[in-house]
Amino acid sequence: MTKIVDLRSDTVTQPTDEMKKAMFDAPVGDDVIDIDPSVRKLEDYAAQLFGFERGLFCPSGTMTNQIALMLHTRPGDEIICDALSHIYWYEGGGPAANAGASLRLLPGDQGRISASQIEAAINPKNEHAARTALVSLENTCNKAGGSFYNLDAIKEIRRITSKHHLPLHLDGARIFNALVASRQSTLNYHGLFDSMSICLSKGLGCPVGSLLLLNEKDYFTARRIRKRLGGGMRQSGFLAAAGFYALHHHVDRLAEDHRRAKALAAVLEDCDWVDRVVEPSTNILVFYPKIKEETVISALERKGIRLLSMGGGALRLVTHLHITDEDIEYCRNSFFEEIK
């Protein structure tokens, strides 16, 4: 049987045996009628980690982002974000369809926009311009290859959004990758955002689940929007237990994923079929081959190595829970064989 090294995404992970045990042992209730104890435990734990009052467990990061956009805006409003944002590229036009909002896309530095760019993009308050209602950041930025924000830059953005009375949302689908790579703690994030989406089903290795972290004043409205979108789940404590387990056991190990992404980057740098490699900051590695993307994908697929196209000539590899040093060695050997 051909060896499979699936580097398409960190979402392909399977729950570990220990995680499955935590799931099977979870006490559950009905989280739509009233409460599921395991969901509540996860929501409270995640909220206090990042200094929020409440957490809302949802099926996906798309839903947590969309709830946040609907919560902070009214139809006709404008949301400021980086041009590479997931909310723009990969959420099915959700900002327009769900919130009725337009996006003001700013050309950032590898997915990071600055306080001065944001301040310059805030619309004047008049009858002609859309009302600027929200600023949304993404950390790490998926499409930019897992880049992360410097904490001082976020603080400066917070200063500007507060000055203009604008809420600030974080798409923190991979926030733990950012924290581990920048050696920061969740404590550093206290008080910086009005809402924050964190994903459990990416580098943390859960089968399903994201949390929207927010404050008490927004909780009821957010819960109602979740219901309207069909995101209320019943015995979801089985899934929440996986998240609780992951937050305790799968965070520190993300450093290994980052080390392996760097190792793969170093190999690709030396391959004659590769034009350019974007140095990975975390677990996402973007590179540009000299030959067609599809040619590389099918040549590597034949060797059992899976990766994704990002469009525009870019290919993406993502390291995760199931990628070992042996897999990196296998890739090293395969990358140096003829790719055609």
Ligand SMILES: Cc1ncc(COP(=O)(O)O)c(C=O)c1O
């Ligand atoms: C930055 C970012 N935000 C949000 C999401 C959406 O998460 P989900 O796939 O759970 O809807 C993703 C998914 O890859 C992501 O990379």
